[in-house]
Amino acid sequence: AWAARSHEAGVPERAGAYLAVSMPGADGSSTLHAAPLPSALVERAERIAEGRAFLNVLQTERGRVQRGFFLPFILAYASLAIVAIVTGSVLAGRLARPLEALAASAERTSLGSTDTEVARTDKGEVGDLQTAFNRMIRRLAAQKDELSRLERMAAWREIAQSLAHEIKNPLTPIQLAVQELRDRYPGSDDRYGALLSDCGEIVDEEVASLRRLVREFSEFARLPEPVRKPGDPADLLHELGKLYGERVTVAAREGRVVWFDREEMKRALINLVDNGLAACESAGREPVVNLNATEEGGMLVIAVEDHGTGLSDDKRAKIFEPHFTTKTDGMGLGLPIVQGIVYGHGGTIEVESEEGVGTTFRLLLPTGEETG
Incomplete structure (x- = not known):
């Protein structure tokens, strides 16, 4: 089968299983030359034509598919960006707020305030x-x-x-x-x-x-600097026990070596024992003071306990101030001297007291040669 059409010279045209070539003549007429094509070539040409048609369909659909994917991608990306911004803002706020609180507390501290502790709001x-x-x-x-x-x-x-x-x-x-x-x-x-x-x-x-x-x-x-030498504090406590007799009970493990000024510490303990005995008598109780020595966290702890009148919170806050006394014949210098002796040893002194029950003084002293 073939079809005659007007074409430019030399242009082949497929017509069924033939290759037709139309050649124009000098008088304006056309001569059509046709030759049968091999079946393999025809099949290949058909597959190429089908592939080209499929390619045209793909090219047509590509734009639509691209547009279909582009919008969801933009929406997803925008959503992720919004979530990231919100999450970042929340995390930044959680991090910034405690840091701002620290900065404000540091500023108040620089102005002299020491009531500037902050609450712990994070575990990291x-x-x-x-x-x-x-x-x-x-x-x-x-x-x-x-x-x-x-x-x-x-x-x-x-x-x-x-x-x-x-x-x-x-x-x-x-x-x-x-x-x-x-x-x-x-x-x-x-x-x-x-x-x-x-x-x-x-x-x-x-x-x-x-x-x-x-x-x-x-x-x-003129409190002298303590002359600290190695010694057993239990010996000093037992010496005081002998000095006061039944009015003082002693509980202390012997064999413990501590650096301290024996005479100055004896002076401090005598002052505390005398105060404790006087407090017991004022409370109408048997005048007995308990002395004991222990170790806590590498520190020697000497406790002087009485069962006297005890101290109110107001008095307990003032007892180490010079010239403050709870006794009618006191001068208010004994406890400041005791405190000075303890501080001279590089230690501290604590007071536990309850009105009507009694008072305990705890002397915390470093055990080594160095006081720093």
């Missing part, structure tokens, strides 16, 4: 930072309190030294003058002589009291 690195910050604040508060205490103690020692000097100077002339009056009275008036003698005794007693006050002031003003 930020939480560790918050814990470290709070630890630093507590150390700063302790150092600030210690500095304030040292300043007060320095002021009181200066006052005590001045008072000791001013009081001590006139005591001897006063006592000598009264003694001179009493010894040189030439009269025979027994009543006047007895009055003069009584007045002399009163002056002697008051001068002795003032001398004791001067001695207390002087000791408080």
